[in-house]
Amino acid sequence: MNATFKGNGNMTRHHITRRTFLTGAGMLGIGGLVAARLPGAGLAHAASGPQPLHHRIPGTDHALPAVGLGSWITFNVGNDPVLLKNCTDVMAAFFAAGGAMIDSSPMYGSSQATIGHGLAELGIDREQVFATDKVWTSDEDGGPEQIDESARRWGIRQFNLLQVHNMLDWENQLPLLQDMKAAGALGYTGITTSHGRRHDLLGIIMEREAIDFIQVTYNPLDRAVEDRILPMARERNIAVIINRPFRGGRLTKALRGQPMPGLAADYGAQSWAQLILKYIVSHPAVTCAIPATTRVDHVRENMAAITPMPDADKVLLPEGKERHAIARAIEAAL
Amino acid sequence: MTAWWDYSLADFLLFSPRVYYRLFENMNTTWGLVVASALLAGVIAFYLALRHGLRGNRIIPVLLALVWAWSGYGFLWQYYLPINWAVSYLLPGFVLQVVLFVIFAVRPLPLCFGWRGDFSSYVGLALVAFALIVYPFIGLIEGRGLIQAELFGSAADPTVLGTLGFVLLSRGTWRWVLLPVPLAWCVISAGTLWVMDQKVAVVMLVALWMTVFCGWLDFRNGVTRRRLETAEID
Numbered sequence: 001m002n003a004t005f006k007g008n009g010n011m012t013r014h015h016i017t018r019r020t021f022l023t024g025a026g027m028l029g030i031g032g033l034v035a036a037r038l039p040g041a042g043l044a045h046a047a048s049g050p051q052p053l054h055h056r057i058p059g060t061d062h063a064l065p066a067v068g069l070g071s072w073i074t075f076n077v078g079n080d081p082v083l084l085k086n087c088t089d090v091m092a093a094f095f096a097a098g099g100a101m102i103d104s105s106p107m108y109g110s111s112q113a114t115i116g117h118g119l120a121e122l123g124i125d126r127e128q129v130f131a132t133d134k135v136w137t138s139d140e141d142g143g144p145e146q147i148d149e150s151a152r153r154w155g156i157r158q159f160n161l162l163q164v165h166n167m168l169d170w171e172n173q174l175p176l177l178q179d180m181k182a183a184g185a186l187g188y189t190g191i192t193t194s195h196g197r198r199h200d201l202l203g204i205i206m207e208r209e210a211i212d213f214i215q216v217t218y219n220p221l222d223r224a225v226e227d228r229i230l231p232m233a234r235e236r237n238i239a240v241i242i243n244r245p246f247r248g249g250r251l252t253k254a255l256r257g258q259p260m261p262g263l264a265a266d267y268g269a270q271s272w273a274q275l276i277l278k279y280i281v282s283h284p285a286v287t288c289a290i291p292a293t294t295r296v297d298h299v300r301e302n303m304a305a306i307t308p309m310p311d312a313d314k315v316l317l318p319e320g321k322e323r324h325a326i327a328r329a330i331e332a333a334l
Numbered sequence: 335m336t337a338w339w340d341y342s343l344a345d346f347l348l349f350s351p352r353v354y355y356r357l358f359e360n361m362n363t364t365w366g367l368v369v370a371s372a373l374l375a376g377v378i379a380f381y382l383a384l385r386h387g388l389r390g391n392r393i394i395p396v397l398l399a400l401v402w403a404w405s406g407y408g409f410l411w412q413y414y415l416p417i418n419w420a421v422s423y424l425l426p427g428f429v430l431q432v433v434l435f436v437i438f439a440v441r442p443l444p445l446c447f448g449w450r451g452d453f454s455s456y457v458g459l460a461l462v463a464f465a466l467i468v469y470p471f472i473g474l475i476e477g478r479g480l481i482q483a484e485l486f487g488s489a490a491d492p493t494v495l496g497t498l499g500f501v502l503l504s505r506g507t508w509r510w511v512l513l514p515v516p517l518a519w520c521v522i523s524a525g526t527l528w529v530m531d532q533k534v535a536v537v538m539l540v541a542l543w544m545t546v547f548c549g550w551l552d553f554r555n556g557v558t559r560r561r562l563e564t565a566e567i568d
């Protein structure tokens with residue numbers, strides 16, 4: 001942890017708050033979990049059949065499927081029983097295809113509760129899910145309570161990964177996550193941004209702070225992270241999660257009905273969505289992409305993009321110049 | 335530090351139109367009788383406003399207090415809040431509006447409803463009629479089923495539109511205090527609908543603009559300031 005960004009006046013309060021939180025966590029029985037192995041390892045054995053492509057979390061022995069599941073908008077369905085069932089079906093298909101990382105945030109309305117509902121309904125083994133959430137508050141003391149509430153909604157005791165959402169109040173919230181990790185109450189720490197915003201600040205935090213993950217926007221049209229952020233992540237052993245792979249759905253919608261380019265067949269991509277995902281996860285710095293969806297067929301299609309064909313032992317992915325050709329083909333199709 | 339102004343309006347759209355419109359379907363099917371009663375309350379209030387009867391001056395604010403209370407509790411709290419945390423900041427506005435209507439109903443600030451034949455009256459009449467009769471069917475044009483109809487008295491948007499109409503159909507020095515909450519709702523709702531690509535957002539903005547314009551016209555013409563005769567009040 002680097003304390004240079006914090007005013008001294010704030011330090012005492014943070015420390016008290018974090019200590020209180022960690023003590024409270026112990027009282028809730030989380031202390032027992034601290035010594036236990038955090039879920040996340042061995043995820044490759046979650047489903048039978050051909051396994052999806054896994055990428056190693058840099059600097060660890062843990063690997064993650066290269067496609068996860070987002071939950072912004074798609075899982076915010078309130079108490080609607082029909083839509084809750086629909087989201088549970090999406091999660092079922094996701095896990096059946098070997099998926100693991102689900103990403104949410106306290107900002108996403110009822111999405112956390114929807115995930116909790118789905119996990120409980122499906123009886124998902126805690127080892128099978130890489131629970132990824134965020135802390136999102138500008139109240140410097142508000143993090144612990146929010147994290148507790150998020151875990152309650154998920155129906156879990158601790159997260160695999162917690163990120164500072166949009167770097168909001170990161171000076172106070174990131175040290176909290178770092179302390180939780182040090183105490184064994186959290187697997188990994190991270191920060192997020194999207195839409196190419198605030199890459200300068202992101203770069204500074206990556207340079208100065210000990211973080212395990214960053215989450216940024218990257219797709220064939222939004223490539224700002226290619227210049228500095230992705231190379232930096234590689235250099236510093238930081239795992240990279242990609243949000244908005246389909247530009248919130250606008251990209252796949254714009255491409256709908258357009259003929260697929262010939263090169264798609266070279267990588268076994270059967271849809272634009274698959275071609276985009278292959279483009280994203282083939283970047284050497286990318287750990288996984290987290291498309292969100294309300295549709296079972298789409299989650300299957302997305303997972304299939306990183307799963308070898310029945311007759312193959314490897315997923316076909318573009319490299320180097322081939323990746324540029326895909327980006328150009330997508331630009332040309334729009 | 336990352337600040338709130340780094341966010342755009344679209345960042346705060348947390349739900350899809352599908353989920354939003356299903357809120358009305360769920361409310362209409364679960365609370366059918368209450369929803370119908372709230373609509374009926376609006377129709378009665380409209381009738382009383384046009385009849386110019388003295389009793390209406392008391393009953394209309396009571397009916398409007400009831401529908402705002404129901405819309406706040408039924409729609410906002412029960413249905414909208416679970417998908418939109420920002421609603422917790424809007425609920426106090428609904429409570430305030432209910433309190434204001436109660437104050438007008440018990441008469442410390444008298445209001446007098448009725449047709450005056452001026453431009454504002456026409457706009458007021460049009461707004462109430464639109465909220466009661468037309469707004470619920472707008473979804474049909476967009477291909478949504480009638481079961482998802484947004485009805486006056488329960489759904490917030492038509493309740494707000496109708497309320498603006500009732501205010502324009504009224505006289506009284508203090509009637510303007512009934513405007514800030516509905517007008518603020520128009521802005522917020524228009525923003526939400528616009529981000530969801532719903533053309534009906536324009537309706538909220540037009541209603542807002544018309545109300546402000548008519549309010550200004552009435553102010554200039556002295557409609558709001560004209561003393562109410564005791565005979566008009568009791």
Ligand SMILES: NC(=O)c1ccc[n+]([C@@H]2O[C@H](COP(=O)([O-])OP(=O)(O)OC[C@H]3O[C@@H](n4cnc5c(N)ncnc54)[C@H](OP(=O)(O)O)[C@@H]3O)[C@@H](O)[C@H]2O)c1
Pocket residue numbers: 069070071072073074103104165166192193194215242243244245246247248249250252253273274290291292293294295297298299301302
């Ligand atoms: N600052 C942050 O931390 C931040 C910001 C943005 C996003 N995120 C995270 O990243 C996740 C992903 O981003 P996003 O949800 O904004 O956008 P996205 O994943 O790029 O797009 C989601 C949209 O893509 C469509 N889609 C999914 N699979 C598809 C397929 N195979 N074919 C066609 N369309 C498909 C979905 O529609 P259907 O429902 O019809 O499938 C959905 O509406 C979020 O859910 C969230 O967890 C984080």
